Amino acid sequence: MRFLHTADWHVGRQIRGRSRAEEFRAALGEVVGIAVQEGVDAVLVAGDVYEHAAPTPEADALVFEAFLRLHEAGVAVVAIPGNHDSAARFEAFAGLLRSVGVRVVPRVRPPAEGGIVEVPSRSGDEVAEVACVPFVPERRFGDAAALFEGSERWFQAYAQGMGDLLEALAAGFTPGRAHVVLAHLFTDGALVTPGGGERELTIGMAYAVPPSRLPGTVSYLALGHVHLPQDVRGSPAPARYAGSLLQLDFGEAGQRKSVTIVDVAPGTPAKVREVPLTAGRPLADVRGTLDAVIARGRELGDAYIRAFVETDGPVPGIADRVREELPNALDVHLVYERPERPDGGREPVGSLHPRDRFVAYHRHHHGADPPAELMAAFDEVLALELEEG
Ligand SMILES: [Mn+2]
Structure with a gap:
């Protein structure tokens, strides 16, 4: 059979x-x-x-x-x-x-x-x-x-x-x-x-x-x-x-x-x-300078894209720019050298408290600590989550 x-x-x-x-x-x-x-x-x-x-x-x-x-x-x-x-x-x-x-x-x-x-x-x-x-x-x-x-x-x-x-x-x-x-x-x-x-x-x-x-x-x-x-x-x-x-x-x-x-x-x-199976839309990571990401993204047709744009530092508005050019770009991350931690090590994200993990996440993706109001909102959600177990 x-x-x-x-x-x-x-x-x-x-x-x-x-x-x-x-x-x-x-x-x-x-x-x-x-x-x-x-x-x-x-x-x-x-x-x-x-x-x-x-x-x-x-x-x-x-x-x-x-x-x-x-x-x-x-x-x-x-x-x-x-x-x-x-x-x-x-x-x-x-x-x-x-x-x-x-x-x-x-x-x-x-x-x-x-x-x-x-x-x-x-x-x-x-x-x-x-x-x-x-x-x-x-x-x-x-x-x-x-x-x-x-x-x-x-x-x-x-x-x-x-x-x-x-x-x-x-x-x-x-x-x-x-x-x-x-x-x-x-x-x-x-x-x-x-x-x-x-x-x-x-x-x-x-x-x-x-x-x-x-x-x-x-x-x-x-x-x-x-x-x-x-x-x-x-x-x-x-x-x-x-x-x-x-x-x-x-x-x-x-x-x-x-x-x-x-x-x-x-x-x-x-x-x-x-x-x-061939029906689904592909998902693709694209990495490079702004121009390279846009050029590569266009070649990928209807693929959903996660873009990693290499820059020298934070560039306001760059994510919007990528999304304008590539409507299928779902995630846009900036990639640049972050200042090293004083002890030179990498942050062991997996072992941190949720609050610290969120801060580490924000630093990684935005190169800065989260603003106070965002942190307050995070604490509120976290408290609810803990209450519900
Ligand atoms: Mn499953």
Whole structure:
């Protein structure tokens, strides 16, 4: 049987306040087109369908349109919520969506209680099984006692718990059928950017499952959560992050997006193939003098641009100038030598209090401390934020 594996749609995401609805419409249209052209039996959506837990009607319309078009083409869908989605909302829609061939598994369930979904082939003579692991919030794995045992222990408990959960689900498969796992989770060592780098090591990501704990008896693991399309290194069975539909932010600038076509058969590892997506507008970093940035920006057509303009010091109005010339320039930063700190070191931004981090941010981007009224507004927002926890 053949599946199309996609993930991390994040429908409803904007960029610097600009709508990307048309790009989502085009990219989802591309996904439907590939599913039809490849003659897949089902599309697997590995979570983060929406950007927000309470999506706008516009985002809903885009997702429902894609589901409906797949249904009309005779392609089934299996979908799970990611950390951006509301499981409760998915639960509310599950029955309705089922009537258009979309199987939603909103929460982790034992195999016999809906945790494993049967997917018949379009020809009707085969059935594959898809074990579903929606995103499990980290806090669910930390009971009160774990809170007092230090964070390392807690992360280990998460990895252990997720490993056990995957094993228990895999044990529920019916022998003689093709077995697939559909999960929204982070695996140890996944690359957030093509070269890896410091973004790999943010706090949330310590809640990772070691690839060696993924079940080795399945044909394929269709994963979501990491936006760079990639195979999972060190997994005992073929496993892959399909990646997002669009370059969602400048951290994903230049990334090639794709869907994965997966051929599965009982008892054998899947054959996996990447099909590129081209619908979204590219995101690009442009660096140089004012003239060079403008010239390069013009060459980039409809790409969203983050500009780094090299100057000798602060130049009032230069950002407006760049935006006038390049309507797609979303961020404009000035790059010039800052006076060194007395101790000659760089500011360890990651370890500072939010207030100090904001000051460091402002100094970095504007070459000066924030004005008093801005600081007062920041304090007000910070106080609210702390109150809400
Ligand atoms: Mn995501």
